[in-house]
Amino acid sequence: MANDLGYDTTTGSGGETHQQASGGADAAYLTTNQGIRVSDNQNQLKSGARGPALLEDFVLREKIFHFDHERIPERIVHARGSAAHGYFEATDDISDISKAALFQKGSKTPVFTRFSTVAGGAGSVDTPRDVRGFAVKFYTPEGNWDLVGNNIPVFFIQDAIKFPDLIHAAKMEAQTGYPQAATAHDTFWDFISLMPESTHMIMWAMSDRTLPASFATMEGFGIHTFQLINDAGDVTFVKFHWKPKAGLQSTIWDETVKIAGADPDHQRRDLFERIDRGDFPTWELGIQAFDKAFADSLDYDVLDSTKIIPEEVLPVRIIGQMVLDRYPDNFFAETEQVAFCPGNIVPGIGFSNDPLLQGRLFSYLDTQKSRLGTANFHQLPINAPKCPVMNFQRDGQFQMAIPKGRTNYEPNGLSAEGEARPGDEPGPRECPVTGYKSVTAATGPDEEGEKLRVRPESFADHYSQARMFFRSLAAPEQAHLASALVFELSKVGLAHVRTRMLSNLVNVDPDLAGRVADGLNMPVPEASPTAVPVKDMEPSPALRIIEGPRAPKSIEGRTIAILIADGSDAAAVDTLTSQIGDAGGRPVIVAPKVGGAKMSDGSLLPADFQLAGGPSVLFDAVALALSAEGCAALLKEAAAVQFVMDAFGHLKAIGHTAEAQPLLDKAGVEPDDGVTGLDKAFIAAAAKRFWDREPKLRTLA
Incomplete structure (x- = not known):
């Protein structure tokens, strides 16, 4: 019997399913890596129905051999x-x-x-x-x-x-063998605290840039x-x-x-x-x-x-x-x-x-x-240039090309002989006009000819730019950076490593060091020695994420969740969806069940996310388009309460119907500029986070 894939589906004697190509010039026949068609992909070749497998089963051996070698060594870094x-x-x-x-x-x-x-x-x-x-x-x-x-x-x-x-x-x-994908541990911070040159990078790494x-x-x-x-x-x-x-x-x-x-x-x-x-x-x-x-x-x-x-x-x-x-x-x-x-x-x-x-x-x-x-x-195709490649680098494991002729070196002159053979052509030659040329003149600052194992004095200032970076950040970003340092260093079990790191932070900014020390309940130590005096550089607003020049100005490209439940106003949801789309945002529907919810007009609106599998952390802003009936049902649903609680806790805009107020109350949502009705005010609010809300919700360093 032919199935939807264009195969004949049959059942073998043991009940196994076989999908067999129907034939014809375009039939998709299963083959081995050598192109040999496979007659049965469900059973090993055995000596009798219940006997041992036979070594001659080349289909089994090739399939298992390839499977055993499917994974290559993982990248040492950047593996994910x-x-x-x-x-x-x-x-x-x-x-x-x-x-x-x-x-x-x-x-x-x-x-x-x-x-x-x-x-x-x-x-x-x-x-x-x-x-x-x-x-x-x-x-x-x-x-x-x-x-x-x-x-x-x-x-x-x-x-x-x-x-x-x-x-x-x-x-x-x-x-x-742990921690995995984390640097909140002794060995990392021991190394960093002993490498002052890492201080600027640590400012960036502990900032919101790494989130x-x-x-x-x-x-x-x-x-x-x-x-x-x-x-x-x-x-x-x-x-x-x-x-x-x-x-x-x-x-x-x-x-x-x-x-x-x-x-x-x-x-x-x-x-x-x-x-x-x-x-x-x-x-x-x-x-x-x-x-x-x-x-x-x-x-x-x-x-x-x-x-x-x-x-x-x-x-x-x-x-x-x-x-x-x-x-x-x-x-x-x-x-x-x-x-x-x-x-x-x-x-x-x-x-x-x-x-x-x-x-x-x-x-x-x-x-x-x-x-x-x-x-x-x-x-490999993903690495291969899309322009011609011509050289004499031949052979080696997994050589895919089949070079011809005797001339696998350069210079060569076989083609100039009186008895040259086919394949004795000279092959590729140097390109002095358009070939890549390295710059030979000294172009770098203070370049010298000696080969030395030294670090130039111009590399000696490890803290001035770290100070500039920290002082360039918006106040919430500074708090996040300080809190990140507290979190990371609290995982360090060696007190002297924490103290050493705090000494380095004093050079960056005494206030930062004090905030981190307070978060660790440790005294602020003396500043660590510096090779050169630390300078106060002009702040760079371009380094900010929050309130910076590249902060989003609208909801374009942002994903806005609309939480619905049975009884939600169909017309209101439709209007909100259109407004989000017209502003360049991406509206998604979240409902208690992925099949959707029955709307006020009797229609069924399918959901993009089931509530438990679509928490508000996945979205840039949320809208609670709920009826009284739907809200009452969600008050008993922990995922719904957490959905709203997290949206508020993560400083996102929350638009809501009046009927959704009980859910806001249960989630501990307090009135502020980011909590609006389902109107144009919500569309404007959804473009940003409400950082003034953060100090009321969590303790930051």
């Missing part, structure tokens, strides 16, 4: 990742400073972008307090360029030789100083920035913890769903471009990856945008097997002498060979 395909379009002409083809105005370049957490394994959750990886592979006509960065513009260390120590300290402790609401609402940074090179060989220094078109948003800690429980895949799911509904995640690519004279004028070293150039000192120039519009066809083949290498570079882009970048150029290539098992990992 999500990715999507898209394109980069250059919107501004920078041919005066870079000859790279992808930067020519109007050009479109395919990209594959992977977002990740750092410390956790592949099976950890999406939402720990952690730095996020932000890696983009550009498939340019001149070869692949990988811009491998994070959602934070600075790093923990200045020199790559310390990277193994950093990761060993940050990952789960060696003797226990992004989604991939689409976080920034990305290339971290290092790179070079741009024009046709004349002139060099311009550059720092790369990704600016989200959806605005910069983060969650708050309590909300983050609950999201992890409600949906460990929340950010991965959000990425896929945005693409599914055509709300494509988009970022502008910006650059801070500068010359040697500007670099020399700064009080800090542009080759130091623990420093930023504030946007108020050097504005970011937007040169293009990236749109992610297609998710992978296969998670393993693409997201897991993609290999990013900072050393993948194209003409028009170059490296600086940043000692952290220099170490990464070695590390990544070596790591990809270990993880993917072969020097030919670049031939």
